[in-house]
Amino acid sequence: MGITERKEREREEMRDLILQAARKLFLTQGYEKMSIRGIAEAIEYSPATIYLYYKDKNELFFSLHKDAFQKMMAEFSVVAAVTDPFERLVALGRQYIKFAIENPELYDLMFIMEAPMETLACREEVWEDGQTSFGFLKIVIGDCINAGYFKNTEDIENSSLTIWSFMHGLITIYLKKRMSMFEDNREMERIEESFKLFVEMIKCRF
Amino acid sequence: MGITERKEREREEMRDLILQAARKLFLTQGYEKMSIRGIAEAIEYSPATIYLYYKDKNELFFSLHKDAFQKMMAEFSVVAAVTDPFERLVALGRQYIKFAIENPELYDLMFIMEAPMETLACREEVWEDGQTSFGFLKIVIGDCINAGYFKNTEDIENSSLTIWSFMHGLITIYLKKRMSMFEDNREMERIEESFKLFVEMIKCRF
DNA sequence: GTTTTTAATGAACACTGTTTATTACATTTG
DNA sequence: CAAATGTAATAAACAGTGTTCATTAAAAAC
Numbered sequence: 001m002g003i004t005e006r007k008e009r010e011r012e013e014m015r016d017l018i019l020q021a022a023r024k025l026f027l028t029q030g031y032e033k034m035s036i037r038g039i040a041e042a043i044e045y046s047p048a049t050i051y052l053y054y055k056d057k058n059e060l061f062f063s064l065h066k067d068a069f070q071k072m073m074a075e076f077s078v079v080a081a082v083t084d085p086f087e088r089l090v091a092l093g094r095q096y097i098k099f100a101i102e103n104p105e106l107y108d109l110m111f112i113m114e115a116p117m118e119t120l121a122c123r124e125e126v127w128e129d130g131q132t133s134f135g136f137l138k139i140v141i142g143d144c145i146n147a148g149y150f151k152n153t154e155d156i157e158n159s160s161l162t163i164w165s166f167m168h169g170l171i172t173i174y175l176k177k178r179m180s181m182f183e184d185n186r187e188m189e190r191i192e193e194s195f196k197l198f199v200e201m202i203k204c205r206f
Numbered sequence: 207m208g209i210t211e212r213k214e215r216e217r218e219e220m221r222d223l224i225l226q227a228a229r230k231l232f233l234t235q236g237y238e239k240m241s242i243r244g245i246a247e248a249i250e251y252s253p254a255t256i257y258l259y260y261k262d263k264n265e266l267f268f269s270l271h272k273d274a275f276q277k278m279m280a281e282f283s284v285v286a287a288v289t290d291p292f293e294r295l296v297a298l299g300r301q302y303i304k305f306a307i308e309n310p311e312l313y314d315l316m317f318i319m320e321a322p323m324e325t326l327a328c329r330e331e332v333w334e335d336g337q338t339s340f341g342f343l344k345i346v347i348g349d350c351i352n353a354g355y356f357k358n359t360e361d362i363e364n365s366s367l368t369i370w371s372f373m374h375g376l377i378t379i380y381l382k383k384r385m386s387m388f389e390d391n392r393e394m395e396r397i398e399e400s401f402k403l404f405v406e407m408i409k410c411r412f
Numbered sequence: 413g414t415t416t417t418t419a420a421t422g423a424a425c426a427c428t429g430t431t432t433a434t435t436a437c438a439t440t441t442g
Numbered sequence: 443c444a445a446a447t448g449t450a451a452t453a454a455a456c457a458g459t460g461t462t463c464a465t466t467a468a469a470a471a472c
Contacts, residue, residue, distance in 0.1 A: 003439075007449095036429060046452045048431080057429065112318065117383040130387035155399070157388075161376075162400045162407075166368070169375025173367075177323040181336035182363075193361070194368045201368075204410040209470070213418090242460060252421045254462080263460065 015053045017043055022060050023067065031061075031105055031113075058119045061109065065116040068106040069129040072099050076136060085143040090199055092140055093167060097191065100171045107175060111168060137164060150205055166198050221259045223249050228266050229273065237267075237311055237319075264325045267315065271322040274312040275335040278305050282342060291349040296405055298346055299373060303397065306377045313381060317374060343370060356411055372404050 021042040025034040036057060040047040054060050076095055082088040100107040109116065110129075120127055137160045144150055153159050170191060173179055179187045227248040231240040242263060246253040260266050282301055288294040306313040315322065316335075326333055343366045350356055359365050376397060379385055385393045 035427085037427090047429085048453080049451055051430070052450070111384055112378070112382050114382060117386065120386065121383070126389055127384065127387040130384055134387055155403075158396070158399045158403055161379075161396060162372070162403050165375035165379060165400060165404075166372040167375065168379060169371035169373065170367075172318070172378055173371060173374060176318050176320065177327070178317055178333065178336055180323065180326065181333040181340055183332055190364070190367060193364045194371060197364055197368050198371075201407050201411060205407060241458085243458090253460085254422080255420055257461070258419070 018050055018053055019060070019063050023064055026064060026105065031109065058115045061113065062116040062119040065109050066129055068110050069133060073133060073136065075099055085147040086149050089140050089144055092137065093195060096167050097171065097195065100175065104175050107171065112172065134160060134164065152205055163202065170194055224256055224259055225269050229270055232270060232311065237315065264321045267319065268322040268325040271315050272335055274316050275339060279339060279342065281305055291353040292355050295346050295350055298343065299401060302373050303377065303401065306381065310381050313377065318378065340366060340370065358411055369408065376400055
């Protein structure tokens, strides 16, 4: 009897319906306006129904967060076209900045918000999405080393964390409006200049 | 007639009473539990009274945020004892990490939360607290240049932003639980290693 | 002493996430 | 097929949240 299969399929459809509504609300209204009641109204179900398919709002955030990582990784794939390993790393950095600036709320969800991480913590799982994208960075850096760059580098993981830290810091300073201490409105130029300086700095370690 | 003076003084006292209660709640319960009703109960006034002294909760966050900057700057002052300019910069970095790890919620308030910045934005002011502490970093880097370090550096502001970006990124990756992608529990060692690597990188630019 | 100004509040508004008892319907069993 | 069981959906409530406003009480000015 395929009843259990159908039920399982229907359940998955419902989970998807909820997630789609949540995503739409998130992207159009922002995550602060993405309320359970709002999602319920959008799919024409009662708010309580959502809790039959998702444990809590954090789990919904976690699912959206996974989507966002897929989107980011898809945008990263274009750097494969860059042949020189070091230039590929630079291109990856630019893609990262581009993604963050074009999707500030997704970036927040992926790297700043605590909600999705709480779902992960209570399941005692490792952060797979982070691992995957960080793994991509490690590969790109590894290619640099294989091509003769970064000769003094003995720990790829540490190098990756260091590079990511800079990128993440620069972006969050901007996204969280901490560049408002500069009186001029040259935020974008400052990001560009700082990025270039950092690239020069890591070039220094050839 | 000193009545207006007394009233002004009483008003300032009341603002302080509210702020102290807010700070206590913030530090003991965390910012998510720092509610207007909670503050009101602590000072034995009605919630509505708070709105006679503060425009909204964001303004309260902004005041706390200013306090936090004073506290951080006070902790920074110890680096003045370090004579070598470059070592002073390194010491400042360590103090920054120490402050962030010891006061994660203050750090959040100072550099991540949007609430205090919104108060600033609607007043169309520059972010003075940020300017002051960033100014301190610029001075420390300036001393390095005067002592012969960073010879290739033509833009102190850009160097400062770049260094701060790394520090801020590394810390927020940790504070916002994004190091949970590493299966081992070596978060502190990783921070230490990455910091050391970055110090080596900027040393490279002598 | 009366009027005016000001400080404080209770109550309400419009929300939020989440839980639970109840209802309605689909599925299984006798 | 009818009765019993299982399950999906919900209305309503709980316990909060920030904020506003008309009303009341007290202080200051006249």
